[in-house]
Amino acid sequence: MKAPHMLDIVDQKLLSALQKDAHLTAQQLGEILNLSASQAGRRRQRLEAEGYIRSYEARLDPDKLGLSVQGFVQVHLESHGPEQSERFARLVRTRPEITSAWTMTGEADYLLRVFCADLPALNRLLHEILLPHPTVSRVQSQIVMAQLKSDGPLPT
Structure with a gap:
């Protein structure tokens, strides 16, 4: 990965446009940015290479997938050594209903975002x-x- 450079206003507009619609073609980006399609495409490629754009993902509708319960779970660990943290991190990585997890300051050690089919499924997870x-x-x-x-x- 190349070392990142400073973003100019055109880069910022390009990133903003792609966050709203990652399917934009180089031609469409060029129209938005007042650049040629090849210039817009090269800028996108550079921003990808420099790591500003990490990936392109589809956002799915949890309700259509039968995931009607969204929740946040604060987790408090028994002790706080590196081994305990790694053991818990391994558990988090294996559970598909945990869609994101953060280590936190304050009372809780972790905050988990979860999606479950129903309350009994959330109860089982907990x-x-x-x-x-x-x-x-x-x-x-x-x-x-x-x-x-x-x-x-x-x-x-």
């Missing part, structure tokens, strides 16, 4: 997977009632 794990001392869950803003683009 009581049969997370709580029995030897590094976990307690969990606290919050169920999402409504999402006011979907995961949005990063500010550019």
Whole structure:
């Protein structure tokens, strides 16, 4: 990966446009940026090579997939050594219902975002997977009632 360079206003506009629609062609990007298709395509390739664009992904509708319960789970570990943290991280990586996880400052050690089919599935995740794990001392869950803003683009 090349060393990143400073983003100019055209790069910022390109990144903003791609966050809204990753399917934009070089021609469409060129029209948005007032560049030729080849110039827009080269800029996109450079931003990919420099790591500004990590990947292109499809955002799926959880309701259509039968994942009607979204929640956040705060996890508190029993102890905080590197081995305990790695054991918990391995568990998190193996569970498909945990879609993202963060280490946190404050009272909780981790914050997990989870999607489950229903409340019994969430209950199983909490009581049969997370709580029995030897590094976990307690969990606290919050169920999402409504999402006011979907995961949005990063500010550019």
